[in-house]
Amino acid sequence: MSSPRTLFQKIWDSHLVRPETPETPAVLYIDLHLVHEVTSPQAFSELRQRGLKVRRPDQTIATMDHSTPTTPRGADGRIPVTDAQAAAQLGQLVRNCADFGVPLFELGDAKQGIVHVIGPEQGITQPGMTIVCGDSHTSTHGAFGALAFGIGTSEVGHVLATQCLLQSRPKTMEVRVDGTLRPGVTAKDIILAIIAKIGTGGGTGYVLEYTGSAIRSLSMEERMTICNMSIEGGARAGLVAPDEKTFEYLRGRPGAPAGAAWDRAVEQWRELSTDEGASYDTLVTLDADSLRPMITYGTNPGMGMPIDASVPDPADLSEESQKAGLQKALDYMGLQAGQPLLGNRVDVVFVGSCTNSRISDLRVAANAIRGRKVAPGVRMMVVPGSQVVKRQAEAEGLREIFEAAGAEWREAGCSMCIAMNGDQLSPGQYAVSTSNRNFEGRQGKGGRTFLASPLTAVASAIRGRVADARELVEKLPVTPGSPA
Amino acid sequence: MEPIRSFTSRVVLLPIENIDTDQIIPARFLKVTDKAGLGEALFSDWRYNEDGSQKADFVLNHPGSKGANVLFAGDNFGCGSSREHAPWALVGFGFQAVISTFFADIFRNNALKNGLLPVMVEPAVHQKLFADLRANPAAEVTVDLASQTLTLPDGGKVSFPIEPFAKHCLLNGVDQLGFLIGEEDAIQAYEASRPARVVTSQVA
Numbered sequence: 001m002s003s004p005r006t007l008f009q010k011i012w013d014s015h016l017v018r019p020e021t022p023e024t025p026a027v028l029y030i031d032l033h034l035v036h037e038v039t040s041p042q043a044f045s046e047l048r049q050r051g052l053k054v055r056r057p058d059q060t061i062a063t064m065d066h067s068t069p070t071t072p073r074g075a076d077g078r079i080p081v082t083d084a085q086a087a088a089q090l091g092q093l094v095r096n097c098a099d100f101g102v103p104l105f106e107l108g109d110a111k112q113g114i115v116h117v118i119g120p121e122q123g124i125t126q127p128g129m130t131i132v133c134g135d136s137h138t139s140t141h142g143a144f145g146a147l148a149f150g151i152g153t154s155e156v157g158h159v160l161a162t163q164c165l166l167q168s169r170p171k172t173m174e175v176r177v178d179g180t181l182r183p184g185v186t187a188k189d190i191i192l193a194i195i196a197k198i199g200t201g202g203g204t205g206y207v208l209e210y211t212g213s214a215i216r217s218l219s220m221e222e223r224m225t226i227c228n229m230s231i232e233g234g235a236r237a238g239l240v241a242p243d244e245k246t247f248e249y250l251r252g253r254p255g256a257p258a259g260a261a262w263d264r265a266v267e268q269w270r271e272l273s274t275d276e277g278a279s280y281d282t283l284v285t286l287d288a289d290s291l292r293p294m295i296t297y298g299t300n301p302g303m304g305m306p307i308d309a310s311v312p313d314p315a316d317l318s319e320e321s322q323k324a325g326l327q328k329a330l331d332y333m334g335l336q337a338g339q340p341l342l343g344n345r346v347d348v349v350f351v352g353s354c355t356n357s358r359i360s361d362l363r364v365a366a367n368a369i370r371g372r373k374v375a376p377g378v379r380m381m382v383v384p385g386s387q388v389v390k391r392q393a394e395a396e397g398l399r400e401i402f403e404a405a406g407a408e409w410r411e412a413g414c415s416m417c418i419a420m421n422g423d424q425l426s427p428g429q430y431a432v433s434t435s436n437r438n439f440e441g442r443q444g445k446g447g448r449t450f451l452a453s454p455l456t457a458v459a460s461a462i463r464g465r466v467a468d469a470r471e472l473v474e475k476l477p478v479t480p481g482s483p484a
Numbered sequence: 485m486e487p488i489r490s491f492t493s494r495v496v497l498l499p500i501e502n503i504d505t506d507q508i509i510p511a512r513f514l515k516v517t518d519k520a521g522l523g524e525a526l527f528s529d530w531r532y533n534e535d536g537s538q539k540a541d542f543v544l545n546h547p548g549s550k551g552a553n554v555l556f557a558g559d560n561f562g563c564g565s566s567r568e569h570a571p572w573a574l575v576g577f578g579f580q581a582v583i584s585t586f587f588a589d590i591f592r593n594n595a596l597k598n599g600l601l602p603v604m605v606e607p608a609v610h611q612k613l614f615a616d617l618r619a620n621p622a623a624e625v626t627v628d629l630a631s632q633t634l635t636l637p638d639g640g641k642v643s644f645p646i647e648p649f650a651k652h653c654l655l656n657g658v659d660q661l662g663f664l665i666g667e668e669d670a671i672q673a674y675e676a677s678r679p680a681r682v683v684t685s686q687v688a
Contacts, residue, residue, distance in 0.1 A: 041517035061684040085515040103688030152568035152594035201560035
């Protein structure tokens with residue numbers, strides 16, 4: 001009789017090529033390696049220098065997302081890349097994938113998109129797998145009960161060459177969210193509240209497992225929003241145990257098993273939950289019933305608060321270093337301690353990123369903005385997470401709704417979340433953004449970011465000021481989080 | 485990689501908490517396909533004016549920072565993105581160690597792959613070191629990986645944790661990829677024990 005294990009421990013144990021010893025880390029097998037243009041070139045160069053091959057190109061897939069423009073296609077149907085350095089980097093990925101036999105979704109390809117959108121969309125993100133990518137938001141895939149985490153470029157090289165990583169076993173944290181979300185409060189608000197509670201470094205050294213009735217009631221895409229931002233609390237990975245919603249989401253997708261193999265897979269996936277009696281290293285709880293829409297006021301994702309709260313005062317903090325940190329953030333943001341954020345100026349509204357660019361996010365946003373207008377002086381960009389999402393949204397008429405409201409409809413990519421592709425804020429501009437990071441300059445040098453949900457973003461676009469999403473849902477029959 | 489020896493250096497003071505990798509190296513510098521020149525862009529938005537001139541009040545631009553190999557930073561250094569460009573930029577500038585109370589996981593891993601030592605000290609030590617260095621900016625510290633000790637300006641020694649395998653690799657110039665390649669037989673045995681979960685060519 002084996003002792004009860006957490007979901008994390010089950011996945012970890014089943015991927016040990018060699019267990020950890022006092023002298024050496026574990027050799028952990030990787031089932032799926034996702035690759036993009038920014039963090040892979042130096043890794044492929046390393047392989048070339050050493051005369052190595054990609055060990056498992058059949059377990060590797062590449063896309064273009066970070067440095068790709070999201071501007072409309074030209075008359076030739078292609079998306080023009082005017083930045084020479086970006087073009088060179090994208091060209092390098094094409095050559096690397098061709099030389100090493102790695103499948104690639106090129107810019108403009110019917111399946112191209114943000115790396116963390118395409119994995120689930122194609123059905124290659126599956127429960128119980130180990131998934132890595134040279135990108136910290138790889139934690140997104142944990143929504144399927146996969147152990148998924150970001151790695152650096154040296155480790156990208158390790159996985160390309162050996163399909164393995166040297167890893168020390170992390171600790172586990174249960175994040176239990178019970179209760180029912182109120183109208184206007186969404187998955188994004190849950191994760192912003194968790195990060196505000198544990199702090200931007202609170203999950204360091206941990207893998208999070210999200211549990212509780214509020215998590216169970218979320219759709220797969222909402223769970224992805226939550227797991228996506230695990231890294232913003234310092235945790236490399238976040239997990240949700242798979243259930244019927246997970247299986248239904250995957251059924252029939254191109255990379256998912258079919259026929260008898262599907263039945264066998266589901267049977268195995270049903271084993272992937274934390275056993276009764278298994279213990280986590282630590283526990284954090286959150287009450288969904290009392291949650292309000294959340295927004296960040298500062299320069300890291302832990303600096304978040306309910307949207308109707310006042311900006312905190314450095315004088316109320318005990319540690320000198322914390323006072324200095326908060327004051328620095330408020331100075332950068334151009335905010336005063338004690339002021340409300342509701343009613344603050346907004347220049348740009350960005351709906352997109354690997355956090356909130358899936359079809360259900362776009363449905364929620366479109367439903368909320370239908371028949372309304374983006375306020376004068378506000379630029380609203382809607383950037384679908386993938387070409388598949390874009391086509392689906394267009395087929396459902398969402399593009400027309402956004403364009404009629406005065407929003408821009410763009411090609412798929414990371415866009416203004418990373419601001420290395422032409423989409424960015426000007427110095428001093430304020431954005432309400434559905435992305436994941438509000439670091440100084442993250443959305444453009446000197447730009448100032450308020451992180452929030454798609455509903456809050458739309459409410460703010462309509463008002464032209466930071467606005468409370470609950471105002472929208474009181475007036476409109478909006479159900480946040482459509483099934484998808 | 486060259487084996488790491490003990491070194492003694494002045495310390496650049498950047499006592500800010502939660503310094504993220506977007507500050508260490510902003511995303512617009514990530515459009516490169518090699519590692520060259522990233523030291524010039526280290527802390528770019530804090531370090532340079534709009535016209536490219538140096539901001540005189542930023543610590544990296546102080547004369548005393550020239551040639552220093554150790555950076556002192558606030559809690560949770562290196563949070564945010566997985567970009568290995570962050571340690572590449574720090575090493576490119578000349579840093580061999582960063583002192584903080586704790587480091588973000590991915591940054592820490594990346595630093596250790598590049599010979600940049602994450603020197604983690606207790607908050608009380610961190611505070612005292614900061615006070616001592618502020619009083620005497622020319623004071624030096626010694627970082628000794630073999631004994632895992634940081635020698636403070638007052639001669640006191642504190643130990644810092646480091647993963648045994650990373651330490652072994654750094655002290656002996658052992659290459660981690662080479663070590664993994666040496667596990668080929670075990671990897672093959674593992675693969676033989678179970679079929680691949682996905683076949684990516686199936687969706688491409």
